Amino acid sequence: MKEIRVGLIGFGTVGSGLAEVLLAQQERLEKRSGLRIRLAKVADINISEMPPQFGDVALTNDAADLIGDPEIDIVVELIGGIQPAKTFVMNAIAAGKHVVTANKALLSQEGRDIFAAAARHGVEVGFEASVGGGIPVIKALREGLVANKILSIMGIMNGTANYILTRMTDEGIPFDEVLRDAQQQGFAEADPTYDVEGIDTAHKLAILMTMAYGMNITHNDIATEGISRIEPVDIEFAREFGCRIKLLAISRNHGDHVEARVHATMVPERHLLASISGAFNAIHFTGDMVGNVLLYGLGAGKMPTGSAVAADIVDIARNIATGSVGRVPPLSYLPEEISDRKITPMEELSCPYYFRISAVDKPGVLSAVSGILSQHDISIESVIQKGRKQSGPVSIVMRTHTALESSVSKALAEIDALDVVAAPTVKIRILEEDE
Known part of the structure; x- marks a missing residue:
């Protein structure tokens, strides 16, 4: 039975899951x-020895040693970030x-260089785990x-943000409190910015759009907003409108231009x-x-993501x-067929909106x-104004008909x-029933 030897850079959560x-x-x-697929070597600067069950796996603290090993067939990069990950790849x-990599930040920003190099050298690049974890x-x-x-891509692509919004919706807990709890349980990073501000989701959407449309795009081309300004009151008003708030990635293919956006919806x-x-x-x-x-399915986690990396291997x-x-072709389209496409400016977007205006409770x-x-041709569908229970501003909530961004x-x-x-007024876009 032929043996395929795998070298792994990074023995953290996902790396140990893959092992x-x-x-x-x-x-x-x-x-x-019909093959014997064996983890042969691990490179990691944070561990001094492999766990007992992996006693036959060689360990090094130098990724160059692993990359230069002539017996390694497949190199798996699971350290994350742009550098030194790009250099290793x-x-x-x-x-x-x-x-094989799970590094969506790297691929969404530097993918063009990586895939071009792979084509020149006649090697494969697998990245199933970069979007959707085990899906x-x-x-x-x-x-x-x-x-x-x-024709369109739409989805919930960040488990941390979805976990936070779910807890806020089901339990009425404020954002900051849920975030702290999520960090304590390991659902959220110590610095949650990429997750809660939509950046991680934009990385994933950029990868999917490249493959779906055969276009050059990075996460910097995607209009991105997060969920950190969402409050329990917005969750409650959403419920009154028959909605739930989600952090969505949305892209629509209009032929000569494509939408690319991430925001609370x-x-x-x-x-x-x-x-x-x-x-x-x-x-x-x-x-x-x-x-x-x-x-x-599960969009993150040690074993689901490890499963996706193993599938690529x-x-x-x-x-x-x-x-x-x-x-x-790794990006579905042949390399020469991937081209630039126009991104629809957000200003041209039209959809219904939710506004929550904090104002002094006075006539007029x-x-x-x-x-x-x-004056700006924005038609109001419904208004909810809550009387104040204590001193201070009150919330005026409006749902509009379709309006131009x-x-x-x-x-x-x-x-x-x-x-x-x-x-500042809180603005949330509303997904229409038939979308």
Whole structure:
């Protein structure tokens, strides 16, 4: 039985998860691939010895030693971040090694260099674990949906943000309190910025858009907003409107331009995505042939992500054994077919909106606000004004009909400049029933 030797850079949460998957599933993987896939060497600067069950795995604190080992067939990068991860990946490719990574930040920012280098050197790059954790979303898009023009991508792609919003919705707990609890339980990083401000989700959306549309895009091209300004009062008003608040990635293919955005969204309770709770992810594609496809599962975690990395290793191992490396382009489209596409400016977006305006409770405030909205052709569908229970501003909540983003931005700037408005208006876009 042919042996495929794997070198792993980074033995943290996901790295140790991969090692456990390869050990626990060794017999099953042999039956499915006809290959002996063995973790041969680990590079990590934070451990002095391997756990007892991995006693036959060589350990080094120098990634260059692993990359330069002629017996290693596949290099797995699981340290995260841009550098030194990019250097390790590029050096592995230059050495003729196949590469597997879960690093969405690296791929969304530096993917063009990495995939071009892989094509030059005739090696594979696997990245299933970069989006959706254990959900096989990359394989679905690269192979299962290859006969489709992808019309839209929409999904919940960050388990930390979804966990926080779920707790806020179900228990009425403020954002800061849920975040602290999530950090204590290990659901959130010590610095949660990437998760709660939508940056991690934008990384993942950029990868999916590259594959779905055959376009060059980085996360910097995606309009991105987070959830840190969402308060329990917004959750309650959403409930009154028959919605739940989710951090959504949204992209629509308009042919000559594509939408690319990440932001808090009020999702109607009847929509499939409204029911996705806790640390779970769900990614929805619409194809012109297949229609709607929804993929759901754990979007992070040691074993689900380790499972996805292992799937890439097996794919590449099969290709090595059969001499079919490069059979499937890593980004689905042939490299020469990936081109620049126009990103729809956010100012051209049209959708319904939720506004929460904190204002002094005095006569004329509502009429002043309504007048400004009318001047910008923003039509109000409904208004909720809560009387104050104590001194201080009160909330005026409005749901609009479909309005233009540029008009909304101008109107809210004027509203926030009013003397009677005590804080910047909270704006949340609303997903329409049929989306």
